[in-house]
Amino acid sequence: MIFENKFIQQRIEKAQILRDAGFNPYSNQSKRNxxxxxxxxxxxxxxxxxxxxxxxRHYIVSGRIKLLRIMGKASFVKIEDESGMLQIYVAxxxxxxxxxxxxxxxxxxxxxxxxxxGYPFVTGKGELSLHANKLVLLTKAISPxxxxxxxxxxxxxRYRKRYLDLIMNADVRKxxxxxxxxxxxxxxxxxxxxxxxxxxPMMHPIAGGANAKPxxxxxNALGIDRFLRIAPELYLKRxxxxxxxxxxxxxxxxxxxxxxxxxxxxxxxxEFYWAYKTYKDLIEITKxxxxxxxxHLNLPTHLPYGDMEINFENFTELPLIESLTSVGGVPANxxxxxxxxxxxLRSKNLNADDKLTLGYLQGELFDEFxxxxxxxxxxxxxxxxxxxxxxxxxxxxxxxxxxxxxxxAGREIANAFSELNDPIDQLARFEAQGAxxxxxxxxxHEMDLDFVEALSYxxxxxxxxxxxxxxxxxxxxxxxxxxxxxxxxxxxxLNNEPSSDNEEx
RNA sequence: GUCUUGUUAGCUCAGCUGGUAGAGCACGUCACUUUUAAUGAUGUGGCCGAUGGUUCGAAUCCAUCACAGGACACCA
Numbered sequence: 001m002i003f004e005n006k007f008i009q010q011r012i013e014k015a016q017i018l019r020d021a022g023f024n025p026y027s028n029q030s031k032r033n034x035x036x037x038x039x040x041x042x043x044x045x046x047x048x049x050x051x052x053x054x055x056x057r058h059y060i061v062s063g064r065i066k067l068l069r070i071m072g073k074a075s076f077v078k079i080e081d082e083s084g085m086l087q088i089y090v091a092x093x094x095x096x097x098x099x100x101x102x103x104x105x106x107x108x109x110x111x112x113x114x115x116x117x118g119y120p121f122v123t124g125k126g127e128l129s130l131h132a133n134k135l136v137l138l139t140k141a142i143s144p145x146x147x148x149x150x151x152x153x154x155x156x157x158r159y160r161k162r163y164l165d166l167i168m169n170a171d172v173r174k175x176x177x178x179x180x181x182x183x184x185x186x187x188x189x190x191x192x193x194x195x196x197x198x199x200x201p202m203m204h205p206i207a208g209g210a211n212a213k214p215x216x217x218x219x220n221a222l223g224i225d226r227f228l229r230i231a232p233e234l235y236l237k238r239x240x241x242x243x244x245x246x247x248x249x250x251x252x253x254x255x256x257x258x259x260x261x262x263x264x265x266x267x268x269x270x271e272f273y274w275a276y277k278t279y280k281d282l283i284e285i286t287k288x289x290x291x292x293x294x295x296h297l298n299l300p301t302h303l304p305y306g307d308m309e310i311n312f313e314n315f316t317e318l319p320l321i322e323s324l325t326s327v328g329g330v331p332a333n334x335x336x337x338x339x340x341x342x343x344x345l346r347s348k349n350l351n352a353d354d355k356l357t358l359g360y361l362q363g364e365l366f367d368e369f370x371x372x373x374x375x376x377x378x379x380x381x382x383x384x385x386x387x388x389x390x391x392x393x394x395x396x397x398x399x400x401x402x403x404x405x406x407x408x409a410g411r412e413i414a415n416a417f418s419e420l421n422d423p424i425d426q427l428a429r430f431e432a433q434g435a436x437x438x439x440x441x442x443x444x445h446e447m448d449l450d451f452v453e454a455l456s457y458x459x460x461x462x463x464x465x466x467x468x469x470x471x472x473x474x475x476x477x478x479x480x481x482x483x484x485x486x487x488x489x490x491x492x493x494l495n496n497e498p499s500s501d502n503e504e505x
Numbered sequence: 506g507u508c509u510u511g512u513u514a515g516c517u518c519a520g521c522u523g524g525u526a527g528a529g530c531a532c533g534u535c536a537c538u539u540u541u542a543a544u545g546a547u548g549u550g551g552c553c554g555a556u557g558g559u560u561c562g563a564a565u566c567c568a569u570c571a572c573a574g575g576a577c578a579c580c581a
Contacts, residue, residue: 006550007515007532071544072537091538110531124539147516147530149542154516156573168516211581257580258506367581405581412581443580468581481574492572 003142011142014107018137021103025140030115032062037083043120043128053121053131061086061130062115062138064167067148070105076129079114082173087129088116094133104135110148111141159489172484179473179485181297183250186270186469189292193285195246195272200235202228202252208451209233209390211443212255215265228254233390233464234451236273237419241459248272250469261481262411262471265490273419273464279402282416282463283379286406287315290377297476305409305478311376317404319382320366328369341365355439359384359399374407383417389429389445391417413472416465423455 003012015025034042039059046052063079063086074091092100108114117134146152151168158165158172165172187197205224207214209231216225232249239247250270257263274281290312294301301312324330334340341361345352350368352361362384374380383403385393391401403417420426430447437444473485483489 005515010532067542069540069543070537071540074538074540076540076543078541087541089539093538123541125541127539127541129539144515144531147542149530150517152516154512154573156512157516159573213580255580258578260580261575263580371581415581494572 007144008142011109011140011144014109015140015142018103018107018140023103023137025137027136027138029136030062030138031060031117032115033060035083036061036063036079036081036086039086039120039130040084040128046120046128047122047126051121053119055119055131057119058117059120059130060115060117061088062113064113064141065108065110066145068110073100075104077114077116079116087123087127088118088132088135089121089123089129090116090132090135094118094131095135099135108135108137109141109144111143111145112137113139113141155483156491159483160491160494162487175473175477175479175485176487178297178477182293182473182476183268183469185293185296186289186467187250189289190246190248190270190272193246195248195274196244198236198239198244198247198249199251200229200232200239200249202254204229206446206448206450208446208448210253210255211445213257213443215254215256230255231269231466232271233466234448236271237459237462237464238451238454240273240275240419240462241454241457245275245460246273259490261483262474264470264482264486267482268469269466270469271464271466273462275460275462277463278418278461279381279404279416279463282465283317283404286379286414286416286465290315293476299476303476305475306480308375308409310409310475314376315379316376317379317381320362320380320384321382323370323374323378323380324362324365327373328365330365330369335362335365357384357386359386363387371407371412372410375409377406377408377413379404379406385429386432388417389433390420390426392420392422393425409475411471411475412468413475414465414467416463419459419462419464421455421459421461423452426455427452 003009018025039061043054043057046054061079061081063081065077066080066085067076067078069076073093074089077088077090078085079088080086090100090104095104115136115138116130116132118130118132120128121131122128146164146168152158152164158169191197203217203219203226204214205226207227207230209229210233212230214227214230216227218225231253232251236247236249248270250268252266252268254266255263256265259265274285293299294312303310303312318326321335324335325332330344334344336358338358338361341358341364342352342354345361345364348368350364356364366380381404382394382400383391383405385391385399385401388401388403391403394400394402401417405412405416406414420429430445430452433444434447470482470485474480474482477485479485
């Protein structure tokens with residue numbers, strides 16, 4: 001049962017004692033008139049004053065008790081609000097008769113949220129503190145906080161009870177502030193460029209725009225299934241057909257796949273589409289975007305990530321086929337020959353499925369030998385058309401597309417291309433995907449005739465790009481698990497959550 | 506999905522080749538009016554992740570399951 005723990009029972013009793021003494025343990029009568037950060041800034045002159053105090057200044061601060069040192073007739077209390085931590089000096093003789101002994105010492109403890117009135121002073125050890133002459137309990141915490149020195153380190157507790165993690169670990173709060181800032185900066189960057197932020201459906205009749213397995217949900221009134229979107233791409237392009245020339249959407253995608261350090265079933269991306277532009281323009285705007293982020297986040301352009309150092313002044317472009325040889329070390333004479341690639345893969349004891357097309361096999365080579373070696377930002381360009389069912393063919397070579405993926409620290413961060421806007425070609429590509437599906441690729445794109453029809457009305461030449469926000473934030477915060485940049489990462493149910501697998505009717 | 510490591514008090518962790526559980530923090534009681542993870546004394550606190558098995562006896566050995574971490578596979 002919840003709350004049966006003896007420490008919790010003890011604290012529930014304390015709350016009742018307070019109530020009986022006329023103190024509401026959940027009072028909302030907050031009179032706070034400053035934050036801790038402001039208090040510390042405004043009173044930084046106190047140490048130069050006579051007696052290192054100013055009894056004419058009055059402040060009311062609030063926060064959660066993080067540390068409590070009772071020393072007989074006086075105590076030191078560290079309270080923390082969102083802006084920072086402040087030491088409070090509480091002495092018996094500065095509080096109402098009996099309050100210190102019967103209320104404060106007995107019934108207020110670490111974890112409680114209190115409000116303190118007093119004046120600034122500097123202690124003998126030189127710490128700017130607040131000398132309390134009034135102390136009010138705002139919120140009684142009936143569950144005790146984790147250990148004050150080690151905090152919570154158990155990752156499972158940290159993810160499942162993120163609120164505890166946030167209470168105990170200041171650097172976790174910092175990571176999520178940066179995440180928020182990244183999203184805000186991204187929004188501003190594209191708005192300043194004249195892009196329009198739009199929202200497109202999360203529930204799709206056809207899950208399109210990416211290679212991924214969708215989640216299924218059900219619409220009761222219509223009696224039909226819907227798919228949670230795996231990408232907003234096809235809707236955003238419909239908007240370009242409709243005449244918007246620059247749109248973006250920052251929101252969640254859902255993919256019904258495995259979970260690991262870089263995959264969460266729901267993840268955030270930005271996709272943007274830009275009419276009358278090509279993927280070459282996207283390379284430029286991407287460099288500009290990173291520069292903008294680094295400036296506003298005050299990050300060093302030589303960014304440490306794990307034991308790597310990424311040089312964000314060193315963006316390069318490299319065609320995929322060329323990268324196989326120059327980065328991956330694959331012999332140049334085999335990269336355009338299906339049979340030779342198959343032999344090469346077999347010689348390396350890798351999976352070599354001879355049903356795969358040349359383009360797919362080149363993709364295999366890239367994944368196997370190149371991707372993890374791309375540390376500094378690298379735009380890999382000229383993707384085989386087989387791997388890019390939504391991208392425009394190169395005018396010079398019909399086997400490759402005007403596309404790039406941006407790799408940083410051995411990981412894909414962005415995917416972009418000049419959009420395919422020939423409806424007949426698009427129809428044929430969907431049909432080819434259908435064939436791939438027959439061959440067992442259960443993540444091949446679904447035919448979307450409504451989208452093909454939209455293209456038939458004419459979509460201006462357009463370039464579009466997607467950037468995975470979670471992986472970007474991982475990079476910028478030097479985190480190595482996507483769970484550390486998601487406030488509430490997906491977790492398996494503990495034990496009593498019903499699972500649809502044993503549903504019986 | 507495979508392999509691997511872990512799961513012991515509210516938290517952080519010990520617990521040997523099997524003999525019915527230990528520390529620190531927290532909490533209770535006492536002392537202490539400038540401390541910094543305050544200090545000193547003392548006490549409470551446990552279905553040892555779950556279920557089976559081996560054994561006179563299991564936190565410990567074995568099996569299965571659950572969850573988590575890591576690696577690999579799959580995946581953009």
